[in-house]
Structure formats: structure tokens, C-alpha cells
Amino acid sequence: MIIWSGRGIFSILVLLLSVALFMSVLGNAYxxxxxxxxxxxxxxxxxxMGRKWNSDEGKTLVDKKTGQEFSVKPHHSIFWIKMQYWGPVFIILGLLVMFLMGQE
Structure with missing residues (x-):
């Protein structure tokens, strides 16, 4: 089960679509x-995209009953980790796959 908020699911979708694309282009040999x-x-x-989407300052809303102001900011994440922090994780995983599968 994948848990996400906002547009965080797009990271997983881009990963899956690029796997399908590169597998069809490169084949099993590569x-x-x-x-x-x-x-x-x-x-x-x-x-x-995570930096762009999560950097929005958000909106300031006012509660009509109490008059209290509060801010609502965007939160785009996967498994409670902001989307932009998955970038380095994916790149490290790509390097690991490259080097570990290359030794076979």
C-alpha cells in the first residue's frame, strides 16, 4: 500500500512509467x-517538482467564529516524506542498481 498526500503519487507514477518505457526500448539485455x-x-x-510544489507559501485563512488566523501550506509527500527528499533516494537506488546488477 502506498501512502501519499497531494501530488506525491506522481513520483511513483513517473518511476513506473519510465520503467515501462526504458524496458520496452532497451529490452531484457540492458x-x-x-x-x-x-x-x-x-x-x-x-x-x-517537489521543491516547486512544496515551496508555495500557502494561504492564510480566518476562522469566522474566533477570528483566529491560520496558515494552510501544501504538502506533497510519499510515506510522510516530502516529495523532494525522494529525489536523492531514487538517485542512490539507481546507482545501487547500476553497480550491484553490473557485477552479475
Whole structure:
């Protein structure tokens, strides 16, 4: 089960779509490259778009009954971790896949 908030699911979707694309283009002979490239693409996407989407200052709302102001900020995450922090994780996973599968 994948738990996300906001647009965080797009990181997983980009990863899955890029795996499908690279597997169809590169085939089984270059399996390690297909997975590594997919992790790199998902990592760059997560970092760039996560920083953009989570950097919004949000909205300040006023409670009509109490007059108290509070701020609502966007939160785009996967498994309670902000989307941009998945970028380096995906890139590290891509490097691990490249080097570990390359030794076989």
C-alpha cells in the first residue's frame, strides 16, 4: 500500500512509467540500465517538482467564529516524506542498481 498526500503519487507514477518505457526500448539485455535510468528520471522529477510544489507559501485563512488566523501550506509527500527528499533516494537506488546488477 502506498501512502501519499497531494501530488506525491506522481513520483511513483513517473518511476513506473519510465520503467515501462526504458524496458520496452532497451529490452531484457540492458535490464540494469533500464532500472537505473528509471530511478534517475524519477529522482530528478521528484527533486525539481517537489521543491516547486512544496515551496508555495500557502494561504492564510480566518476562522469566522474566533477570528483566529491560520496558515494552510501544501504538502506533497510519499510515506510522510516530502516529495523532494525522494529525489536523492531514487538517485542512490539507481546507482545501487547500476553497480550491484553490473557485477552479475
Amino acid at each position: 535490464l540494469q540500465y533500464a532500472f537505473s535510468l528509471s530511478f534517475f528520471v524519477a529522482g530528478v522529477f521528484s527533486w525539481v
